[in-house]
Amino acid sequence: MWKTIVRRILILIPQMFVLSVFLFLLAERMPGDALTGMIDPTTTRPERLEELRHQYGFYDPWHVKYTRWIGNAVRGDFGRSFYHKLPVTRIIADRAANTFWLGLLTVLLIYLIAIPLGITSGRFHDKPPDRAISFYSYFAMATPTIVLALFLIPLFAFRLGWFPFGGSVDPRAFSQGGIHYFLSRLHHMLLPAMTAALVSTAYIIQYLRSEIVDYEQSDFVTTARSKGVPQRQIYSRHIFRNALIPVASFVGYSITGVLSGSVLLETIYSYPGMGELFVSSITLRDYPVANALILLFAVLVVTGTLLSDIILRIVDPRLKIK
């Protein structure tokens, strides 16, 4: 298996190279730069602006700039943010932790909700529990995250006041530390995580349901019945195990979903994560940050896919390489 992993990582290198060049050129072509709008043109002489641009190396040929950028990037230095005046790595590191915890909670919630519902739905298909669950999942599939959020925020954050409607931690809890800090973090993450999870569960529920319904008709289930295996064990030993295999491998892919969802979600909930940072860095033309984030996203997406493959190879004996 390690050979496959190494091969996949080797393939990643040229992919990342092409992507980084593409990104870099795209960012270059964007109108304006970090100095536009940052410095009041009425108080600063244009000559001074030009001087600053020369100083930052804005007029170097693109390949020189790219080589400089990528050379540093490989050493973990993505430059300094034009806006925050801080090393990009440090800004992202703070945000990455937030997104990581939010993502982890989301994935956990997705599976905690989807697996029992999917199993119930498949086990009792075309009966009332399945009808109810199917209704829920079709509803969830049809609802965009933003609409759900716009419904949940007023209800839970304003009217009921159960959850905060922004931020990642309560400043008071921050100073108290320990368990208070942890609970406050969790409290802040629950509503956004729930929003993302509710929408994503639908696909897993429906997938799991159809897998279970298909497996009920499969030949090896007939064999199990011919052995006198009781109904409950038919499901627990034969059907669920087979049906859950592809679902287990979705864990990796859901990283992709969570990341792309984070851009919208974190903005709505003003949660200080990578998604929110990405949106703000684009509006601020802070392209050292934006570029670094896109590269990071790309690496994470590929890692997610790889993770799915690895999980699949672990849980499915048919894919084990001798």
Added chain:
Amino acid sequence: MPLLEVKDLKVYFPIKGGILARTVDHVKAVDGVSFIIEPGQTVGLIGESGSGKSTIGKSVVGLAKLYGGSILYNGEDITKYIGKNRSSYRRGVQMIFQDVYSSLDPKRRVLDLVAEPLRNFEKLTRAEERKKVDELLAIVGLGPENAMKYPHEFSGGQRQRIGIARAVALRPKLIIADEPVSALDLSVQAQVLNYLKIIQQEFRLAYLFISHDLGVVRFMCDHLLIMHRGRFVETGNRQDVYEDARHIYTRQLIAAIPDPDPDMKDEKRTLRDRVGKEYDDLKDKHYSEDGRVFDLKKLSDTHCVALP
């Protein structure tokens, strides 16, 4: 001049390995086989699953990449056309598949399915085309009313007959039939086999008849090629193979055919046990050290066997 001449055909499939997924070895699906098919002749290619028999069929119609060897059709080497559209060859050689249902587009009418090869090669008016399709359907015993139906409206045997009508549309000289009746019931199978014989007489067709069923092959074929591990172990006419098999593999294969006479069952069993023991005893003499089948040696004008 033979219609088809296959010389030292080799089809290898690469095995990828290592971090860079380079080819580390080959699966030798077909490892040096030669045979000829005369016009109007039926050659049977017999082997078990994985023996490479279907790969030979695919090579002849240009669906497999050759590793070595040559395929001559009417004396012309066609290997250089593999993957390309070479019309005279494409017209002359057609294929019939086992799973005909998956080879017929379910969204198209029988008329379009049967006319498709005609449209590719001949410019006919609509009326001429319809007339031709009706004629073709009549050859396989289907009335003209069937032309406007879809494949799912037919039974397995009828679909196989549509496949045959389509294959003979361009008046080919050679048809590769890959397990054409394996998926069919006995009575339907009989019907399809009869049609294959009738169109053979009508068009002076040659068949490469690929099958694992020795009963069917015996009924259909003049000349037999027995395949094992990508090579021929024995070739000969019906008499040579069924009455005078020399290679232990052929003998085992023939002993394995269940006999439709219940009085023979103990006799058959004794024969199978004896042949099975013989196979174990003589394995070293019939295969080289690395398990490879030897080259064919001529026993008579028709009969060849792979012995050292």
Added chain:
Amino acid sequence: MSGNILEIKNLVTSFRIRGDYYAAVDGVSLEIKPNEVFAIVGESGCGKSALALSILRLHKGFYTKVEGSIFFKGRDLLSLRDDELNDVRGKEIGMIFQDPLTALNPLMKIGAQIEESLTIHTDYTAAQRAERTLELLNSVGMPRPGLVYGQYPHELSGGMRQRAMIAIALVCKPSVVIADEPTTALDVTIQAQILDLLRDLQRQTQSAVILITHDLSVVAEMAHRVAVMYAGQIVELADARELFHNPKHPYTRSLLESNPSSSSSGEGFLHVIEGMVPNLDRLPRSGCRFSPRIPWIPDDAHEADPTYRTVAPGHLVLCSCHEHFRFSDERGTSHALA
């Protein structure tokens, strides 16, 4: 019980198609004796598999109705609840299926799949279960049983998988084994090995085997008695030797005639049965069901309400038409195409 191990009485198995039930098995009665190989032969759609699955009620889906009675050891299996039937399934009646690749759970090791029946039906300890399983793997001729015990189905060849399937069916020493097309998915040489194995095991264990097949040659090799099915009914029942040497029913005779294995030379054409097996929802439900396929036999040769006639001891034939049956003509080109 008059010495029969299994008695099927007036079995009707119906499938629901567009809201209506159609009988795929339509009034079948059979008696299976201990220690015999009883073959049920017919083409696809004749109802033989529906019959086999009815015995243990293993039909897929929810659209099946099984009526009549199936007596086994003094109990009517069809009157049992599903959980009561589980005590018979795998323990007293074992089942072998056609395609051993799909019939084995891809995620369970071979050993575990065989032992599962023992876990359910016996109070063996884990060690005893493993011992019995290994012993059985040995007796079904599995090469390297110790290794195979811990392997998954995809690691085995087709023949080895079918041996594992046979071990699953036999592990609790059932008195009846139902084998549904056990060799159809296998190569010729493997088929011969599996048939020989089944016959040897049957002789050793003295269990009754119900063999479902479409292949007359397999019947000839294996069976003591044979029932020929057409359109949901048994049309002929006899000892194997009697059936092959003295077939009576037009359908049996036509089938034997169209077998290329019996026609040794490539001369001439094979016999073809006119028309085709009708779909389940279009089956003729009265009169002789085979009559549309032998239209040259006059209508008055058939019975209006066909009954079984005994033509020799133990040899039953449905309908009187066999007395007047002849093949339509000398087998020439015209008839060969039917």
